[in-house]
Amino acid sequence: MAKALVIYATRTNQTRSIADLIAEGMRLSGVDVTVINVNEYEKKGINAADFDAVVLGGATYHGEMIGSMKTFLFLLEKADLEGKVGGAFGAYGWSGEAPGRIFSTMQNVFRMKMAKGPLMLKSASLGGGVQMAQGYGKEIAGMLS
Numbered sequence: 001m002a003k004a005l006v007i008y009a010t011r012t013n014q015t016r017s018i019a020d021l022i023a024e025g026m027r028l029s030g031v032d033v034t035v036i037n038v039n040e041y042e043k044k045g046i047n048a049a050d051f052d053a054v055v056l057g058g059a060t061y062h063g064e065m066i067g068s069m070k071t072f073l074f075l076l077e078k079a080d081l082e083g084k085v086g087g088a089f090g091a092y093g094w095s096g097e098a099p100g101r102i103f104s105t106m107q108n109v110f111r112m113k114m115a116k117g118p119l120m121l122k123s124a125s126l127g128g129g130v131q132m133a134q135g136y137g138k139e140i141a142g143m144l145s
């Protein structure tokens with residue numbers, strides 16, 4: 001069974017809800033998924049390189065990705081993720097810079113095999129958010145088979 005790691009950075013849990021829905025979509029497609037807050041990565045001794053897919057989410061604040069995800073990307077640079085499947089997502093209010101920046105870091109720095117684009121949602125629960133987030137999980141799962 002393919003293994004995926006979903007890591008989110010959030011302040012008010014919107015990005016966490018999206019993470020859980022993406023994980024649900026992947027599980028429905030038969031993927032073994034682990035979901036963690038970015039703060040748990042080192043504490044739990046997790047190594048992203050042990051997974052077939054890595055999906056990263058961060059909320060946008062003040063026109064930037066949330067600080068904890070920015071710091072985490074520097075840490076993750078040390079893991080060898082080249083060629084692994086990836087996706088990026090995040091909750092936002094109006095400009096939503098974070099998902100695209102996470103996505104392009106994974107593509108250009110980590111050299112991962114990325115989904116078609118980042119997933120940006122104003123809310124996990126409104127305006128088709130549930131279907132879009134689950135669909136994103138399914139898209140990523142499809143890249144693993």
Ligand SMILES: Cc1cc2nc3c(=O)[nH]c(=O)nc-3n(C[C@H](O)[C@H](O)[C@H](O)COP(=O)(O)O)c2cc1C
Nearest residue numbers: 010011012013014015059062063091093094095096
């Ligand atoms: C102080 C503050 C600044 C924000 N700045 C932005 C911003 O620059 N661009 C944007 O799209 N959303 C911005 N937002 C909206 C958040 O991204 C939005 O509330 C999002 O759902 C938060 O996700 P989270 O619950 O995962 O932290 C801001 C929110 C707050 C409270």
